[in-house]
Amino acid sequence: MAITSANQLELLQTAEAVAREKMIDPVLVVEAMEESLARAAKSRYGSEMDIRVHIDRKTGKATFTRVRTVVEEEELENYQAEFTVEQAKQYMEAPEVGAQYIEEIPPVEMGRIAAQSAKQVILQKVREAERDRQFEEFKDRAGTIINGVVKREEYGNVIVDVGRGEAILRRNEKIGRESYRPNDRVRCYIKDVRRETRGPQIFLSRTAPEFMAELFKMEVPEIYDGIIDIKAVARDPGSRAKIAVISYDGSIDPVGACVGMRGSRVQAVVNELQGEKIDIIPWNEDQPTFLVNALQPAEVTKVVLDEEAGKIEVVVPDEQLSLAIGRRGQNVRLASQLTALDIDIMTEAEESERRQKEFEERTGLFMENLDLDEFFAQLLVSEGFTNLEEVAYVELDELLVIDGVDEDTAKELQARARDVIEAKNKAAMDAARELGVQDSLVAFEGLTAQMIEALAKDGVLSLEDFATCADWELAGGWTTVEGERVKDDGILEPFGMTLEEAQDMVMTARILLGWVDPDDLVTDAEEADAADAEEEAEA
Structure with missing residues (x-):
């Protein structure tokens, strides 16, 4: 041609x-x-x-x-x-x-x-x-809701016609046991758009928490306008969900606005999600207060927050325990997802039993180490003393407030406590020496004899070994594995070491060894401060 x-x-x-x-x-x-x-x-x-x-x-x-x-x-x-x-x-x-x-x-x-x-x-x-063209069209639509028509189903995955292309709703992204037939209309959340060799792949979801948030944005004008903000969403798709909302207008009730007249707004979302029950919860900056709201409808009598560990203890009345936990742990699991905290729930009886056990253990500690009778040891515990170090190094006046304790008795108590601590320190150091600990680690400031013994038992025998440790290896931490938070035990965690303290000590060790130039740290800190200041100025 x-x-x-x-x-x-x-x-x-x-x-x-x-x-x-x-x-x-x-x-x-x-x-x-x-x-x-x-x-x-x-x-x-x-x-x-x-x-x-x-x-x-x-x-x-x-x-x-x-x-x-x-x-x-x-x-x-x-x-x-x-x-x-x-x-x-x-x-x-x-x-x-x-x-x-x-x-x-x-x-x-x-x-x-x-x-x-x-x-x-x-x-x-x-x-x-x-x-x-297809990728450019859909890449900016990730994070939004799209309506499509079911074309076919392959091995449980649904292929959806979304206009100028096809998208896939995977089996694990469907609610419960949803099934679709060709030409059924379906509403989904665009979870991800990827450019691949076989063309752009559009992945849909109906189980993503963001899907619920976008549905509420469509049904509640105040959310769309930014007057009400959705702060967190937790879902057990097809069964139950919790959504936390906050209003930036004092005259508007965020929960009432999301529920709507006679529940019309929330019911529209429930119908789209196959009858999924939705708890709408007011957001609160105070985590314990927010958690109390999140555990509704259960009543909470006491909350103890451990911010460092991201963990919280909740005490509920005995008859409220099953309600707080929920069927198959659903209520507490959703509350945990919503607050991003690990929640331990106990009854008032269990808490009382635990407190009694702690009281007895501390009483026994003082009786055994300070050669005290039970009544005197209980007095110390009642005044808030929890360990020998507090007795040995506290101001003398704090011991004198205890009934029956004069100055001579207080000094004798402190002398006994210090003698026991010194004996334990010597035993710990001797044990560490037998394990091969080096002088460089012994001389390092900030480590007690018991800490050095614990490090030696874990194979950390020199300052070089210590400098190679990660902060979480020393202070412990939390790792998220398949959506569940898993505890990582730290070598020095039993001694109350925090992540910040571990970071400072490891960095100090690296500077002493010449691995890090302290001038570089100052420069990095100054650059970080400058960047923070710039962000605040832009905000």
């Missing part, structure tokens, strides 16, 4: 038709045609040649040209597409390296194989352009 004047305009008409059908830029189709014609010409004239084709955007005329580039003689590799300065003088005046000589060549007759190859090139280019 030769490119004649009769079919020159047909090229442009074909490009327009394909572009219109695939909803892509006609220029991309014309460029694909140019590339396919150039490939066909190379098969005719020689694959080593640099042949280019230009199709006039108005007339459709295809111009075939051969390009040769001037190169240094020692760089000449392709004799069909390159030539030296001397060789170029036959065609050009004063040729320079890098210059190009372009000459027009006759159009080619396209045989069956060449035509088929050209067709494949055009189809490939069109397919790539279509994929790019």
Whole structure:
């Protein structure tokens, strides 16, 4: 097939038709045609040649040209597409390296194989352009709700037609045992859009907490307008959910606005989520107060928060325990997800029993180590003393407030406590020495004898070993595994070491060893402060 004047305009008409059908830029189709014609010409004239084709955007005329580039003689590799300065003088005046000589060549007759190859090139280019358009269209829609039509179901995964493309609703992203038939309409949350070799992949979800948040945004104008904000969502898809809301307008009740007149707004969301029960909870900056709200409908009598561990203890009346935990632990699990805290629930009887046990253990500690009778040891515990160090190093006046304790008795108590502590320190240090602990670690400021013994038992025998430790290895921490928070025990955690203290001690050890330049730390801190200040200024 030769490119004649009769079919020159047909090229442009074909490009327009394909572009219109695939909803892509006609220029991309014309460029694909140019590339396919150039490939066909190379098969005719020689694959080593640099042949280019230009199709006039108005007339459709295809111009075939051969390009040769001037190169240094020692760089000449392709004799069909390159030539030296001397060789170029036959065609050009004063040729320079890098210059190009372009000459027009006759159009080619396209045989069956060449035509088929050209067709494949055009189809490939069109397919790539279509994929790019689809990705560009949907990448900015991630995080929004989309309506689609079910096309088919494959191994439990639903393929959804979303207009200009297909999306996938995976089996684990469906609510409960939802099933769909072809042509069913479905509303989903666009969870992710990825560019992959087989084209853009659009992943949908109906179980994501964000799906519920977006549904409320559609049903509640105050949320859409920003007057009410959704602070957290926790879901057990298809069964129950909790959503925390806050109002920035004192005259608007966030819970009432989300519920709507006679529950109309929340009911619309419930119907979309297959009857999922929704608890709407007022957000509170105070975590214990927020947790009390989150555990509704159960009543809470006491909350003890451990911010460092991200853990919280909740005490409920005996008859409220099953309600607080919920069926199969659902209520406490959702409250934990909502507050991002580990929640331990106990009854008032269990808490009383635990407190009694702690009281007895501390009483026994003082009786055994300070040679006290039970009544005197109980007095110390009642006044808030929990360990020997508090007795040994507290101000004398704090012991004198105890009934029956005069100055001589107080000094005797402190002397006994210090003697016991020194004996324990010596025993701990002797044990550490036997394990091979080095003087560099013993001399390091901030570590007690018991800490050194604990480190030695864990194989940390020198300052170098200590400097290689991570802060969480020393102070402990929490790791999220498959959505569940798992406790990592720290070597020095029993001694009350915090993550901040562990970070400071490890960094100090690295500076002493010369691994870190303290000037660099100052620079990093200054840069961080400057960045924070810039963010605050922008805000």
